Amino acid sequence: MLMNDYRSPWLTPELDTFRETTRRFWHGELLPHVDRWEKQGYIDREVWHRLGHLGLLLADVPAAYGGGGGDYRHLASLIEVSATAGFGLGFGPHYIVAQYLLAYASEAQKQRWLPKLASGEMVASIAMSEPGAGSDLAALRTTARREGEHYVINGAKTFNTNGHHADLILIAAKTDPAKGARGVSLIVAETKELPGFRRGRLLDKIGLKAQDTLELFFDDMRVPAENLVGGAEGLGFGQMMEQLPYERTTIAIRAVASTERALALTLDHVKTRQLFGNPLLKMQNTRFEMSEMKTQASLARVFIDQCIQWQLEGRLDAPTAAMAKLWSTENECQTIDRCLQLFGGYGFMREFPIARMYVDSRAQRIYGGANEVMKEIIARQL
Known part of the structure; x- marks a missing residue:
């Protein structure tokens, strides 16, 4: 099978429909407002209510608590759609808090808080x-x-x-x-x-x-x-250690989807951008750069798909999640930097999506535990 024909094995027709519904909402109702939100420093509160109304806030939380009744694949789909749209909403912490409550809260606490988080009544x-x-x-x-x-x-x-x-x-x-x-x-x-x-x-x-x-x-x-x-009392550190793989895998999912989007944007650019009378893609350096980046992105995609499967099965451990976060975010930042270079001066202009991706991706190597910490977690299991 050719890598260009590769399809994530965890995808299903139902998830395809879910992703398409999410994609239409992201591009139709959210993307037009991003510039304004960036200037004010936060999204409008109404967005949370709209996400809740559409069942997109807690897609992997059981319906008994107001969630979408899906699983980790639904969350992965949301993250990928957000990444390919080119901006994030900050719903990651919302999902993470819900997972802590789902895993450790009493039944009364779950009934008190999760439905409000699912509806957008509470952020x-x-x-x-x-x-x-x-x-x-x-x-x-x-x-x-x-x-x-x-x-x-x-x-x-x-x-x-x-x-x-x-x-x-x-x-x-x-x-x-x-x-x-x-x-x-x-x-x-x-x-x-x-x-x-x-x-x-x-x-x-x-x-x-x-x-x-x-x-x-x-x-x-x-x-x-x-x-x-x-x-x-005293259970918090253990609870955080148990849930951090969930968070770190979501970061890795976003990194892989963001990397794939950067490559797609850059491929379109180098096919049409003329240099010395020929498309930029005809230059050997461009072809070698694109070949290396495509290979690395493909490796990242297959690895993160396997991590998603292990997460679904409850088998994803902390060192493996750390590897996923470390490799995918390092590759994301390196790839976007190389892609920006192929855009030349236009890559430095914020009106070009690759410029926004360049600054947005940098935090990926920091939050969820800095990548240096990921190396330490991996090293402890050697």
Whole structure:
């Protein structure tokens, strides 16, 4: 079989229909507003309601909790459509919070929060990273002290996607600072009229401009003790380690789809761009560049498809997810850089999609755990 005829083995006719519906929505109702959203620094709140109405917010969450009733393939499809449209909405943290709740929340907590996340009534953010801690989740300084029927939370979080709209925040905090990583717990905060909760400034990123990213501050913020996730304190670090492969694979999926889109855009360009009287694709350097990039993109596609299958089967482990995230995002950034070069000066103009992809892709090697951390995770299993 030729690689040009390759079709991801996890795709089905039902998923093809789902992807096409999603694609029409992305291109018809979202893409026309991206420039405005990038200028204001966040998408309109109405987008969340529209996504919820169409069943696109929690596609891999059971219908019993208001979700789409699909599985990881539906999420993968959403991510790929978003990547090929050329911009992201920031729905990743929304899905990730839902997965934490699905895996560890009590039945009452699931019934309380998941339907609202599925409908768009609530927007979710996950508060892990802190100033000075970076990817070291064991070094968290945010504390949650039990006082009667409440936790009193103090600390600061940064790089919080969806922070502008967030109604529900999953907070990683130390309920027992003396125990280090074993003293970390996950606690949900509902932000509406919550004393002690403050949103900081919109962070000025070089890319992903339409995704709101904020600092969040907790000053003696009182949250009901029943909002503890998992039923006991000290489980948070283990919960995060178990769920990070889910997140890292979604990053890898986006990286592969973004790489494929960059190649498609560049191939169209080099076929029509004239240089010395011939299409740029006639130049040997161009042909060699495109050949190498196509080969690397094909390898990434087959690997991530296998990871999706393992995720569906519940067999994807942390080192393999780290490999997927490491390889796919490094290749994404390298490929887009090489593609931009083939566009010449036009590649440096933001009106060309490859320019937006260049700045947007850079964060892929950082969030979800920096790629240097991925190497350490892989090395521990050698």
